[in-house]
Amino acid sequence: MPEQAQRRAPIAPPEEKSVDGAFEDVSHVVLSPEPKQPKDNDASRAAADAIKMRRDKEDEAALAEALAPTIQATLRESVRTNPHVLADALFPVMGPAIRKSITETLRSMIESFNEALEHSLSWRGVQWRVEALRTGKPFAEIVLMHSLLFRVEQVFLIHRKTGLVLNHVTAPAVLSQDPAMVAGMLSAIQQFVHDSFSSPREDSLDSMTVGGLEVWIEEGPHAVLAAVIRGHAPADYRVALKETLEATERDFGSALDNFQGDAAPFRAADGRLQNLLVTHYRAKREARKPRMAIAAGVLLLLLAAGWIGYVTYEIHKWSEFARSLGQHPGIVVTSYEKSGGRWRVHGFRDPLAADPSLDFAQQGMKPGDADLDLVPFYSLDDSMVTKRARKILSPPPGVELAEHGENLAVSGTAPSLWIVELQERAPMIPGVSHVDDSQLRNAEIVSMQAIVLTFPVGRAELDPGQGAGVAQAEEDLRAIRNYAVRTNRQATVSIIGHTDSTGVEGTNQVLSKQRAGTIAAILARAGVPADALAPRGVGTTQPLRAEDTEEGRRLNRSVTFTVTLASAPGAP
């Protein structure tokens, strides 16, 4: 091929000569047995010049081939004798490179880990897990698909004229097809579109969309930059592409112009291409994250607070219930607990104590809300003992019972029969050990001592119509005497005769005694033994009324009774 021959022809002969001349000098210096005092700087300059000229002749490969073994041996020797020299020299290069590599690896690892972790805990995460299961895709891919705004996965730097790939970078963990073939096909498609649909302005294909992927293409005079983007990149990413392409065209102008298929010089564009591998996650996610997190947090707090509140309320309600229950005389609460979802209250209850169902109502609860496990017992609480005594003794109206520390105080007026019963039964009542009846009056005695039997002026026979009074007296006395027998005592009735103040005192005294005798005789006839009757006359000395009226004087002409109960002679 003649062209080839022509191009190979121009090899500068004069230069060759000068190089050979210098080489001759050097070999002469080195090989001459009797060196003629060479100038050291001349020789070193000649060696440097020789190397330089060799390089200028585009025969660098031969030079490199010649020097390579020496340089390798030198390096090996240098490392062997003192590894620090080389290490120190390389440090500025290796240090940052290693750091960068480690940082990048960690960063991407942490990023994807965070992403996955964050989503695996959220509700959305659960939805995506389901989606991953349903579609059979890995969870990480689903996360990426949903959370990614866009991610530049690959960037190609392509030689425009040949369609050959000059450089190619991929994002971490992205699988890519053979870049040489992809770049070629991309150029072919570019060409196809250009030829088939080109507009007058030499426009070209600047983007393609395939499913979730977009390919953005930026064409310069010598190079083409293509970015494979997952998702939708913003318009300003196009600017970044343009700027990178312009800078590349500028910095690699001659390399692009003279491209012969060797992509090595374009490794230097790695950095700027890596810068184009950007990833943007949904901004929405960041905006929503705190809101969602706060909402979830607040909800959790509310739930927790609600739960704590409910539990506290429940406990309070039940402690309040137990407390109010325990305040009732005759009810003792020993414990309460919740088991199997139901509350149980344990304790004791006197059968006469208040009905607990009222307490349920008071706390806004129903009797069915809890099981009351209250064992019956006798409470020694004063009010309970009183209640018990009242139930057992059923006191007649007008009689009061009051327990004060084992002492049952009874007051009022009661029939002899009941008093007897009281004395027999009260000591048997649990909680009562002593009965105080000092304030209890015998109804028959009270009745008898209230009887006034009147007499006509100056006479010792009863006024007409006094039969009922006499009968009452007889009946009362019979009951009193019965009572005395039952209580092991002896009853004595003082029958007291009175007169009005008219007449002479001496006569009145006699008359009053006669009147008492009349009644004693009546009672004796009714069967009262004489030793139980003590008639006496007091004349006018103990008037029942003031005698400023006729009625007063009439009542003073009378007989009254005083009953005395004394211990029987043989009583213990």
Add this chain to the structure above:
Amino acid sequence: MIQKKACMLGSFSVGKTSLVRRFVESIFDEKYQTTIGVKVDKKVVQADGEEVTLVLWDLHGEDAFQKMRMSYLRGMSGYLLVIDPTRRQTLEDALSLQERVQEAMGAIPSILVLNKSDLLEEWDIDLDRVALLEERGQAVIRASAKTGEGVEQGFSRLASAMLQFPV
């Protein structure tokens, strides 16, 4: 590593794609040839003691209905001109195609591939004409996509010629 763009040229149905399929790693479907007229494949070959990445543009064969897109040839360092010697016309077509290519790109390395060497007895071309071309400096190789004969050599020779030829 050096990369070179090379094209597969020739008439419709001469066996370009079969040759490539015999030889390359491919990631693209052959339907691209009918849709956009080209499919790009890759093969790393040894040439002159050097590894060369051949990026092969397998162009759709020309026929009455579809002309080859000359723009696909842009930037190529060489090409295989494939003919089917059992069809006399394919040589004529190939030579006229080569003329057009040379007009557009100048004289760049090329190999004339006589495919279907396994069907030698069916060959119908004027072999004297081929010998003449060879005399004039045209590299010629016999190959068979079916048996694999000459395929590797064809691509290696092209790679070697491209390396020696400065663009």
